[in-house]
Amino acid sequence: MSLDKEKVRKVATLARIKMSEEELGHAQEKLNNIIGFIEQLAEVDTDNIEPLPSPVNIRLKLRKDEITDGGYAEDVLANAPEEMENFYVVPKVVE
Numbered sequence: 001m002s003l004d005k006e007k008v009r010k011v012a013t014l015a016r017i018k019m020s021e022e023e024l025g026h027a028q029e030k031l032n033n034i035i036g037f038i039e040q041l042a043e044v045d046t047d048n049i050e051p052l053p054s055p056v057n058i059r060l061k062l063r064k065d066e067i068t069d070g071g072y073a074e075d076v077l078a079n080a081p082e083e084m085e086n087f088y089v090v091p092k093v094v095e
Contacts, residue, residue, distance in 0.1 A: 001039070002032045 003011075008028045012019045019027060073086045082089040 001035055003028055003035070 005024055005028055008024050008031060009019070011031075012024070012027070077083045077086065077088070080088050
């Protein structure tokens with residue numbers, strides 16, 4: 001399948017992209033190259049290939065879901081210009 005100039009023009013119109021005749025020709029060439037590559041990929045036999053989450057078949061190490069940091073509210077709020085009940089106090093910006 002290849003795109004002619006009119007189909008490229010229609011795609012550009014739908015995408016709200018203004019293109020000159022020269023740009024249409026250049027876009028037509030690029031889009032046809034992309035479509036050709038996709039057609040090449042479609043020819044590859046993948047019937048007995050298991051899908052992978054990544055092209056590299058490695059297993060990620062999982063860590064335990066535990067809290068490793070926190071509980072330092074006093075230290076965090078030490079630099080605050082104003083705090084109330086362990087929260088920063090900021091000026092109201094919406095009326």
